[in-house]
Amino acid sequence: MSGRDFVDTNVLVYAVDDAEPAKRDRARSILGADDAASRLVLSTQVLCEFYVVVTRRLQRPLPAGDAAEAVRELSKLAVVGSDADLVGDAVRLSIEAQLSLWDALVVEAARVAGCERVLTEDLSHGAAIASVRIENPFAVLD
Numbered sequence: 001m002s003g004r005d006f007v008d009t010n011v012l013v014y015a016v017d018d019a020e021p022a023k024r025d026r027a028r029s030i031l032g033a034d035d036a037a038s039r040l041v042l043s044t045q046v047l048c049e050f051y052v053v054v055t056r057r058l059q060r061p062l063p064a065g066d067a068a069e070a071v072r073e074l075s076k077l078a079v080v081g082s083d084a085d086l087v088g089d090a091v092r093l094s095i096e097a098q099l100s101l102w103d104a105l106v107v108e109a110a111r112v113a114g115c116e117r118v119l120t121e122d123l124s125h126g127a128a129i130a131s132v133r134i135e136n137p138f139a140v141l142d
Helices: 009-016 021-031 044-056 064-074 084-096 101-112
Strands: 005-007 040-043 078-080 117-119 132-135
Touching (some): 005 101, 040 101, 044 078, 044 101, 078 101, 101 117
Parallel strands (some): 005 117, 117 132
């Protein structure tokens, strides 16, 4: 693979959730790739969502300390911060592309970071939004 990839919350969550082993293994292969540190991008939104989901919504939630450590480790990747410009652009994109604001924030963060793809199962696989291609890394597993 070449270029930068934005990783959405669901990929991070699957990496620590044993409920779906095939998705867990796929997520871990993405995050553990040799070029992950130079290729993968997250956002502050994704890190916050990850913490909430893994501590509150999983069948077997992570202890808060373990989740906090995971956030610290994930923060070693490139992280796009949220600011007023990003939010404004995401609001505009959410209207134009008929996306939820949260999905538009993900796409805008990816665009700002120069990512070619967003890795997520929450948007339409193969779609192009704001010059970023959407790819469901779990599509081959379904």
